[in-house]
Amino acid sequence: MKKHVLPLTMIGLLVLAWVIAFPKLPEQVPIHWNVNGEADGFASKLNAMFSTLGIMVILYISMSFLPKVDPRKANYKFFSKSYHIILNAILGVFFVINILVLANAAGYDVPIGSIGPLVVGIIFMILGNYMPQVRSNFFIGIRTPWTLSNEEVWKKTHRAASKIFFFGGLAMILATFAPVYWKETVLISVIALTVVAPYIYSYVLFKRRL
Known part of the structure; x- marks a missing residue:
C-alpha cells in the first residue's frame, strides 16, 4: 500500500488545488506553450482540468492495473521498485504541468519556457537511471519486436538506452540556458535522438544474432 501513497497524495493535492482555483480562473486557460514559453494552445477551464488532471488519474490507474494483465507479469516482481519510481516520475511531470497551468491561468508570471525542458530533462535522467533494471514486458521500456523476442537484445538495449536517456536529459537541462534562437x-x-536511437540499436543487435 505504501507504493500508492505518493501518487495518491499528488493527485489529491491537485484535486484540492483545482477545486479552490476553479471559480477564480478565466474561461479560457492556456494549456500548451512553445519552447520560448509563449502560449499557443487554449481550452475552457473545465476542459483544461480534465485534460491535465484527468490524464494523470487515467495514467495512474492504467499503470497500476497493467502489470496484472501483462503476459509477462511474472517479470514485474524483479523490478517492482523501479517500476513505481518510473511511474511516480511520470506522474510528477503531470503534477508540475497542472501546477504550471493553474499558476499561469491565475495570472502569475511563470517562466514555462525554462521550467518545461528542465522538468522533462530531469525525468529523462531518472528514467535512464532505472531503465537497466526493467525486465522484459509489454508496457514499459523499449518495446520493439526485437527486444520483445530476445532477452539478450532487451537487456543490452536497455543498458544502452540508460546512457542515452541520462545524457539526453542532461542536454535538455543545459538547453534551458541556451540562447532562444537555437533552443x-x-x-x-535531443528528444528525437533519445527516442529513436534505442529503437535502431535494438534492431542492429537483433540482426547481429541472425
Whole structure:
C-alpha cells in the first residue's frame, strides 16, 4: 500500500488545488506553450482540468492495473521498485504541468519556457537511471519486436538506452540556458535522438544474432 501513497497524495493535492482555483480562473486557460514559453494552445477551464488532471488519474490507474494483465507479469516482481519510481516520475511531470497551468491561468508570471525542458530533462535522467533494471514486458521500456523476442537484445538495449536517456536529459537541462534562437533546435534534436536511437540499436543487435 505504501507504493500508492505518493501518487495518491499528488493527485489529491491537485484535486484540492483545482477545486479552490476553479471559480477564480478565466474561461479560457492556456494549456500548451512553445519552447520560448509563449502560449499557443487554449481550452475552457473545465476542459483544461480534465485534460491535465484527468490524464494523470487515467495514467495512474492504467499503470497500476497493467502489470496484472501483462503476459509477462511474472517479470514485474524483479523490478517492482523501479517500476513505481518510473511511474511516480511520470506522474510528477503531470503534477508540475497542472501546477504550471493553474499558476499561469491565475495570472502569475511563470517562466514555462525554462521550467518545461528542465522538468522533462530531469525525468529523462531518472528514467535512464532505472531503465537497466526493467525486465522484459509489454508496457514499459523499449518495446520493439526485437527486444520483445530476445532477452539478450532487451537487456543490452536497455543498458544502452540508460546512457542515452541520462545524457539526453542532461542536454535538455543545459538547453534551458541556451540562447532562444537555437533552443528549439537543440531540444527537438535531443528528444528525437533519445527516442529513436534505442529503437535502431535494438534492431542492429537483433540482426547481429541472425
